[in-house]
Amino acid sequence: MKNSITAVMVFFLLFCKGESIAQQSFSGKATYESKRDMSKIKVEGNGMTPEMQQNLMAQFKKSMEKTFVLDFDKTTSLYKEEQKLDNPLTASGPGVRVRISSSGGLLYKNVKEKRYMEENDIFGKEFLIKDTLPDWKWEMGSETKMIGDYTCYKATAIRKRTLDPTPKDKKSVLNIDEGAPKEIRITAWYTPDIPVSQGPDKYWGLPGLILEVNDGDTTILCSKMVLNPKEKAVIKEPSKGKEVTQKEYDETLRKKSEENMEMNTNQKGRTVIRIGG
Numbered sequence: 001m002k003n004s005i006t007a008v009m010v011f012f013l014l015f016c017k018g019e020s021i022a023q024q025s026f027s028g029k030a031t032y033e034s035k036r037d038m039s040k041i042k043v044e045g046n047g048m049t050p051e052m053q054q055n056l057m058a059q060f061k062k063s064m065e066k067t068f069v070l071d072f073d074k075t076t077s078l079y080k081e082e083q084k085l086d087n088p089l090t091a092s093g094p095g096v097r098v099r100i101s102s103s104g105g106l107l108y109k110n111v112k113e114k115r116y117m118e119e120n121d122i123f124g125k126e127f128l129i130k131d132t133l134p135d136w137k138w139e140m141g142s143e144t145k146m147i148g149d150y151t152c153y154k155a156t157a158i159r160k161r162t163l164d165p166t167p168k169d170k171k172s173v174l175n176i177d178e179g180a181p182k183e184i185r186i187t188a189w190y191t192p193d194i195p196v197s198q199g200p201d202k203y204w205g206l207p208g209l210i211l212e213v214n215d216g217d218t219t220i221l222c223s224k225m226v227l228n229p230k231e232k233a234v235i236k237e238p239s240k241g242k243e244v245t246q247k248e249y250d251e252t253l254r255k256k257s258e259e260n261m262e263m264n265t266n267q268k269g270r271t272v273i274r275i276g277g
Helices: 002-025 050-063 246-265
Strands: 027-036 041-043 066-073 076-081 096-100 102-110 115-122 125-132 139-147 150-160 174-176 183-191 209-214 218-227 242-244 271-275
Touching: 027 209, 115 246, 125 246, 139 183, 150 209, 242 246
Parallel strands: 096 271, 125 242
Antiparallel strands: 027 066, 027 218, 041 174, 066 076, 076 102, 102 115, 115 125, 139 150, 150 183, 183 209, 209 218
């Protein structure tokens, strides 16, 4: 009898250890498609013909259709954009120049330590943003829907709108979210079937992977999921660029955008589109 009890205890301990190892080694790769609502975006400019405006809007829409990959385990993740071979945002027409003010690189999240690191650049200068993850105050809902093979639950949160770092200027070609509300309702859909508190971009904090999120302007939707892939991705902290906080980076972006706007508005007969921020 004693031997039987001992055998059961050993089996139980081995089972628990196996479960612990399985949780530690759990990983996945999610592909997300990001699209922006273009109804809130206007393209304007002196001397721009309707045809030029239409072409620029089409190019801008295509540039906002992006694909991202999220490699994740139980506590960390790496989010990166899949690079396209062509650059869809190439302006056409005389006196039109396109300016990309900033671009994102790798985004590393550690949900256990509630921090993130992100590689970004402003006009070619590299920065490494280190900061704490947003404290999303998620309100859990009971509404469900299917995304692929996964049952997802709805959750919402409110955040303050991040204002465009470029000051309002009548000579500016691109005006985004003009007169927008100060607060934004975030709607997320997560699945407990994938028990990690991760998600695309800087979204996290739900009892399951976020498969879809909408901030009123942009929708990010998971289009492919691979759990425990044979070739497990290496999730490493990014290291390139000057170390700054998110607030310091935003201030630098604002100043550089103002300088660029001033330089280009002083050039007669030119139309500049600046994207970023």
